[in-house]
Amino acid sequence: MKKILLTLSVLVALSACGGQAEEQPASAQPQEQAQSELKTMPVSYTDYQLAANKGLADQKTGLTLPEHISPTNNAEGKNLLHDFSDGLTLTVDTDKADKITAVRVVWNTDAVPQKAEKLSKAAAALIAATAPEDRTLLRDTGDQIKMAIDSHNAQKEPTREWARGGVAYKVTVTNLPSVVLTAKAE
Incomplete structure (x- = not known):
């Protein structure tokens, strides 16, 4: 047993x-x-770069995303970090096939109104380049930036969120003061 x-x-x-x-x-x-x-936007990094440079030129910012700058490999795909000369920072994440997954733009607000407006226009152009075929995204992004800054200055909710074409957009004004814009594939 x-x-x-x-x-x-x-x-x-x-x-x-x-x-x-x-x-x-x-x-x-x-x-x-x-x-x-990995969720991606319907635009490759090359297309994004072309649209970003066109948007930066159309907005007369004097800034360009250099052609020699491209995403480098990481564990999940590729990423790029580029600091523009006047305090604007761009981060772009892609999958292995160079399709955009997320874009982040950060800049410090400036006391000089002309420079502050230039940085705001440049940031809006960099975010709008995630959907180059959308003719109203640039204007809408600029409006969202203004509303977030006004809300922050009025001690109200400093974050604005919206979605369009499978991409979630967000602008946040912090107490540094800096402005953070993001676009992420949903």
């Missing part, structure tokens, strides 16, 4: 170990699948 119980417990232990080994590959698949399903 003891031998039968011992044999049964060994069989149960072996079957339990065998079941776990089969489950591990199945649980690894959702992780790989999640990485391959």
Whole structure:
């Protein structure tokens, strides 16, 4: 009787170990699948760069995103960090195929009205380049920036959010004071 119980417990232990080994590959698949399903915008980095430079030129900012600047590899895809000469910082994230996943623009507000307006226009152009075919996104982004700054100055909610074409946009004014604009694929 003891031998039968011992044999049964060994069989149960072996079957339990065998079941776990089969489950591990199945649980690894959702992780790989999640990485391959990184949400992207319908624009590549090259198209974004062209649209950004056109928008910067149209807004007469005097800024350009240099052609030699391109995203570099990281664990999830590629990313780029570029500091413009007058305090504007751009971050662009892409997947491995160079499709844009997120764009972030940060700048410090300036006491000189002309420079503050130039930075605001440049930031709006960089965000609007995520959807180059959308003719109203540039104007709407500029309006959202103004509303967020006005709200911040009035001690109200300094964040504005909107979505368009599968992309979530956000502008936040902080107490530094700086303005942060983001565009992220939904």
